Amino acid sequence: QKEVEQDPGPLSVPEGAIVSLNCTYSNSAFQYFMWYRQYSRKGPELLMYTYSSGNKEDGRFTAQVDKSSKYISLFIRDSQPSDSATYLCAMTSTGANSKLTFGKGITLSVRP
Amino acid sequence: KAGVTQTPRYLIKTRGQQVTLSCSPISGHRSVSWYQQTPGQGLQFLFEYFSETQRNKGNFPGRFSGRQFSNSRSEMNVSTLELGDSALYLCASSYLRGPYEQYFGPGTRLTVT
Numbered sequence: 001q002k003e004v005e006q007d008p009g010p011l012s013v014p015e016g017a018i019v020s021l022n023c024t025y026s027n028s029a030f031q032y033f034m035w036y037r038q039y040s041r042k043g044p045e046l047l048m049y050t051y052s053s054g055n056k057e058d059g060r061f062t063a064q065v066d067k068s069s070k071y072i073s074l075f076i077r078d079s080q081p082s083d084s085a086t087y088l089c090a091m092t093s094t095g096a097n098s099k100l101t102f103g104k105g106i107t108l109s110v111r112p
Numbered sequence: 113k114a115g116v117t118q119t120p121r122y123l124i125k126t127r128g129q130q131v132t133l134s135c136s137p138i139s140g141h142r143s144v145s146w147y148q149q150t151p152g153q154g155l156q157f158l159f160e161y162f163s164e165t166q167r168n169k170g171n172f173p174g175r176f177s178g179r180q181f182s183n184s185r186s187e188m189n190v191s192t193l194e195l196g197d198s199a200l201y202l203c204a205s206s207y208l209r210g211p212y213e214q215y216f217g218p219g220t221r222l223t224v225t
Contacts, residue, residue, distance in 0.1 A: 032212060043116070043202050043216035044155070088155065092211045097168050100145075100211040102155040 003027050006089055006103030014111050019076040023089035023103045026070065030091040030101075033065050035074045038086045038105065047087075048074065079110045114139065116205050116217035124223045130191040133220045137184050137205030143167075144186040145214060146178060149200040158201075161186055162209040190222075198224045 006023045013019055021035075032051055036044035048063040050056045056063045062075040072091070076083055089103040117136045125131050137144050146158040157170040161180035180186045184205075190197055200221050204214035 036216075041218070043204075043218045046213065046215065049213060090155075090211075098210055099157045099160070099168055099170065100155075100214070101157075104154040 001026055003101050004089065004091060004103045007106055008104060009106035010109060011106055012109045012111060013079055015079060015081060017079050017110070019079050019083070019108060019110075021074040021076075021087050021089075021106055021108070023072050023091075024070055025072075025091060025101075027091075027093070027101075028067075028070070029093035031094050032092050033063070033072050034090045034100070035061075035063055036088045036090060036102075038088060040085075044088060076108075079108075081110045081112050084109050116203055116215055118201075118203050118217040118220050120220060121218065122221045122223075124225060125193050126225055127193055127195060129193050130189065131193060131222060133188045133190075133201055133203075133222075135186045135188070135203030135205075135217060137186070137203075138215055141205035141207050141215075142184055143206045143209050143214075144180055144184065145204045145206075145211065146186070146188050147202040147204065147216075148172070149202055149219070150198075155202070157211075158188070160209075160211075167209060193224045195224050198222060 035048045038044040053067045060077045064073040086105045088105040090100045092098045143162045145160040149155045160168040178188045200219040202219045204216045206214045
């Protein structure tokens, strides 16, 4: 079982839809959870960053972490064509040798 | 503030050759991490440098090495290239040591023929 699993997609939605992206993980030591957005031919861009369980909101984006279920989500409200990109979840434990473990990413297409 | 820059952006090499990739972090950032991104394996951590010392290493063979200079710029070297080394190599910088709040560069696309 991979440490981080992410729905492979792709996902296509109409403009204005609410998008839900999810990841599950198996390592209970993970404490920090991130979402990155990667446009074609670009490097990943940090979107959201949360510590432990709970919700975090930033504009149209909401990140949710449920450590009891080992499940994280990213919600995008009022999706726009400019949101079309690959979304990667990433997570890490704390400590000297902590490193980011990424999901494979899901490609989202928002149709005008 | 300028972002992370990587050079070159594209590279074509032949099996058995070696290659050096360069990364300039965001000004003031002291940590540089390198990642390999492939369609099959996704994004995988190679190593992290902080204050010119390798602080952490992923599960890659010794053919992959790196270094960091006193100005925080970093280079990554791959020796004896194999076809499977074809990938997008990404560099990420952060102010603090560790994988927190990392900012990625655009990557170097390496093709090994």
